[in-house]
Amino acid sequence: MKVALFVTCLVDQLCPNVGMATVEVLERAGCDVTFDERQTCCGQPAFNTGYRKEARKFAERFIEIFETSDAEAIVIPSGSCTSMVKHFHEVFEGDAEWRERADRIAAKTHELSSFLVNVLDVDEVGAISNGKATWHDACHGLRDLGVHDEPRRLLNKVDGLEFVEMENADVCCGFGGTFSVKFPEISAGILDNKIEMIEKSGADTVVACDASCLMQIAGRLSRISSRVQVKHIAEILASQE
Amino acid sequence: MSTTHATSETFDRNARAALADPVLHGALRNLADSFVVRRRNAIASAGDWEDLRERARSIKDETLLHLDEYLERFTENAEKAGSTIHWARDGKEACEIVLGLVRAQNANMVVKAKSMAGEEIHLNEALEAAGIEPVETDLGEWIIQLAGETPSHIVVPAIHKTKQQIADLFVEKVGIEKTDNVDVLTQTARRILRQRFAEAQVGISGVNFGVAETGTILILENEGNIRLTTSLTKTHIAVMGIEKVIPKFADLDVFLKLLPRSGTGQRLTAYQSLITGVKNNADDIGPDELHIVMLDNGRSRMLAHPLTRQSLACIRCGACLNACPVYQQIGGHAYGSVYPGPIGAVITPQLFGLSKAKQLPYASSLCGACREVCPVKIDIPALLLHLRSEIAEGSTRESQPTRKLGESIAFRMYSRIWSRSGTYALSIRAARLAQRFVARNGKIGKVSGMLALLVPPLGAWTERRDAPVVAPKSFREMWREKKK
Structure with a gap:
């Protein structure tokens, strides 16, 4: 299947290896991956802070770029950015033509783990890893897209990896975009609870489908010199060691 | 307790005071431990x-x-x-x-x-x-x-x-x-x-x-x-x-x-x-x-708008408060309103005016736990986003301006620069140069002093968390190399 990758700005700049891992996993699952270099950001920071005009600019760009692609699906290694694409129609209030274009693009856009399991019907991608991993449900993936079982199925099929559930896996990590810097103390308080659950699970790696949550979680783990690592699910699935 | 007379206009300060109160924290632990669990068991029946x-x-x-x-x-x-x-x-x-x-x-x-x-x-x-x-x-x-x-x-x-x-x-x-x-x-x-x-x-x-x-x-x-x-x-x-x-x-x-x-x-x-x-x-x-x-x-007044109308469906059960990670951190007084928590962040600005409660719609990570537990399916995150847009774009209903000048300029710049790949790439190169002054061992530790004042989000982020650095090679550069 021909797949257009929207890599997200965070992955592009902060953790490009996650992008390369996503390509690797998709290719292993039999996809022909394309990447349009005109892409930048989905505009979620503007939308979530209330700047809809600014968010609309990003939405228009996104739609224009991906409309030129002949790929059957758009895949994003992020539940949050995928959810933003599903919300695009909201920035085109009262503009029927753009709304329709937004809906058409949204209908073929998928978060990575959901795409593998629900579209390709693949839950094994030949990954080999070791150690003990736990899963953090990123809120938008979980509650906007309904992604819950998919990453767990994928992780359970990774050769050599032990999967453990942490308590409150479905509770927010406290990131919330601009929330994390508007109210840093509240954000960090919520994060501390998450860190406690991660540590309690006994896992050596915490896995999620969003670079944003991982940045938040990693930021605290690093500050307290924890031995726990963070990994994007694409990195685990691409792993061969 | 000094939070008794807290108003929703000073939410950030109220919240900081609440976070610094260990007795309050102990009391709030009961919420997640008892109410959330009891609710889960009760709905099964x-x-x-x-x-x-x-x-x-x-x-x-x-x-x-x-x-x-x-x-x-x-x-x-x-x-x-x-x-x-x-x-x-x-x-x-x-x-x-x-x-x-x-x-x-x-x-x-x-x-x-x-x-x-x-x-x-x-x-x-x-x-x-x-x-x-x-x-x-x-x-x-x-x-x-x-x-x-x-x-x-x-x-x-x-x-x-x-x-x-x-x-x-x-x-x-x-x-x-x-x-x-x-x-x-x-x-x-x-x-x-x-x-x-x-x-x-x-x-x-x-x-x-x-x-x-x-x-x-x-x-x-x-x-x-x-x-x-x-x-x-x-x-x-x-x-x-x-x-x-x-x-x-x-x-x-x-x-x-x-x-x-x-x-x-x-x-x-x-x-x-x-x-x-x-x-x-x-x-x-x-x-x-x-x-x-x-x-x-x-x-x-809330009836008039098809989106905000749903705020009136609330039956005041409090489930969204119990489920909310923010409420669990700070309790109800910080909201400075009789209606605290997620539904309070929605109702308070609508009942008493956006300009009097303009921080409340932002007091959420938009995690959606509130929407998930709401017995009448109020889409609280959607309402918060709606109120945020009214604040950011300057609601005409308000007597006082709600816009924040610095923030609106920042978002205008972000949309101008980042919605195009050329200027986007340039800005990343600039960030790569700038971070040399603060990055150590591939991360940015606590930033304080002048820099935290000049770049407030960086100071806010790094108070308790390390920040990542822009990677030496972006994904698009790696992709180009792979395709060669």
């Missing part, structure tokens, strides 16, 4: 929970769409049963109506059942100012009245207090011996409150549901104090938000399954008082007069 939520929401939607008709039917039937209906445009009018009714009875004290509408219109202050003593009879409400505080939760008003704090309060205010025995505390409250019930001529309550078909009001509780408030007194005054009306008696079936389970994790509350008018015979139990004060106070 309700049959098809999703179907119930759908039905409840559609009943509310239908009612709100034709609220004028249902209100007319409700008042007509309530009056037929002997109730007197009063209309209050705002809180001040509602208080005046209540004061007039109490004065007509020559009463200098009233017993009160827990009522969020009463809190909303600051009825206690109005009564006190008129020389009438309000006696809260719900245990939690009585505790915070003794402490001179406001409720911090819609359902559990004294959730912010520990057992020890309450015991100390009783020692100080009602003069009991020092104890940590909960039974002794509740028996003390019971003894004192029974005496007040015996003296009272007038009882004031709220309303959970008003049934249009019969003119009945329903009030739910666990302590029996509402039953006493509404039946022992000669005059019962019920303050009812206009959105509390539902069409049919049979609709209660749905709401009685949803509300106790969502609120306290009970299958049903211990008491359900269904009150239809006044008594028919002198020998019957119940008041001689029932006055229902219909309160608008900004509600009809």
Whole structure:
């Protein structure tokens, strides 16, 4: 299947290896991956802070770029950015033509783990890893897209990896975009609870489908010199060691 | 506690004070540990929970769409049963109506059942100012009245207090011996409150549901104090938000399954008082007069917009507070409003003005836990986003500007620079250069001093967390190399 990758700005700049891992996993699952270099950001920071005009600019760009692609699906290694694409129609209030274009693009856009399991019907991608991993449900993936079982199925099929559930896996990590810097103390308080659950699970790696949550979680783990690592699910699935 | 008089305008400061309060943190731990778990267990016994939520929401939607008709039917039937209906445009009018009714009875004290509408219109202050003593009879409400505080939760008003704090309060205010025995505390409250019930001529309550078909009001509780408030007194005054009306008696079936389970994790509350008018015979139990004060106070304004209308579907169960990671951190007082938590962040700005509560819609990570537990499926995150856009784009309804200049410039720049790949790539190169001054070992540690002042988000982020650095090679560069 021909797949257009929207890599997200965070992955592009902060953790490009996650992008390369996503390509690797998709290719292993039999996809022909394309990447349009005109892409930048989905505009979620503007939308979530209330700047809809600014968010609309990003939405228009996104739609224009991906409309030129002949790929059957758009895949994003992020539940949050995928959810933003599903919300695009909201920035085109009262503009029927753009709304329709937004809906058409949204209908073929998928978060990575959901795409593998629900579209390709693949839950094994030949990954080999070791150690003990736990899963953090990123809120938008979980509650906007309904992604819950998919990453767990994928992780359970990774050769050599032990999967453990942490308590409150479905509770927010406290990131919330601009929330994390508007109210840093509240954000960090919520994060501390998450860190406690991660540590309690006994896992050596915490896995999620969003670079944003991982940045938040990693930021605290690093500050307290924890031995726990963070990994994007694409990195685990691409792993061969 | 200094947070008593916190206002929603100082949310950030209130929140910081709450976070620094270890006793509050201990008290709030109970929320997640007990209420969330109890709710989860209780909804398992309700049959098809999703179907119930759908039905409840559609009943509310239908009612709100034709609220004028249902209100007319409700008042007509309530009056037929002997109730007197009063209309209050705002809180001040509602208080005046209540004061007039109490004065007509020559009463200098009233017993009160827990009522969020009463809190909303600051009825206690109005009564006190008129020389009438309000006696809260719900245990939690009585505790915070003794402490001179406001409720911090819609359902559990004294959730912010520990057992020890309450015991100390009783020692100080009602003069009991020092104890940590909960039974002794509740028996003390019971003894004192029974005496007040015996003296009272007038009882004031709220309303959970008003049934249009019969003119009945329903009030739910666990302590029996509402039953006493509404039946022992000669005059019962019920303050009812206009959105509390539902069409049919049979609709209660749905709401009685949803509300106790969502609120306290009970299958049903211990008491359900269904009150239809006044008594028919002198020998019957119940008041001689029932006055229902219909309160608008900004509600009809919320009806106008199809998105914000759903805010009025709220049945005040408090489940969204319990589930909210933000509320769990800071408690209710930080919101500076009688309606705290996620639903409070939605309702407060709409009832009292965006410019008075412009931080509240941002006091959420938009995680959606509130929407997930809401028994009437209110899309709280969507409402928060809507209010944020009204704030950011400058609502025309507000007397004061809500926009933040610095932020709006930053977002305009972000959209100009980042929506194009050329300028986007340039900005990343610039960031790569700039981070050399702060990055150590591939991360950015605590940033303070001038830099934190110049780049506030960086200072805010790195106070408790390390920040990542821009990678030496971006994905697009790696991709180009791979394709060569």
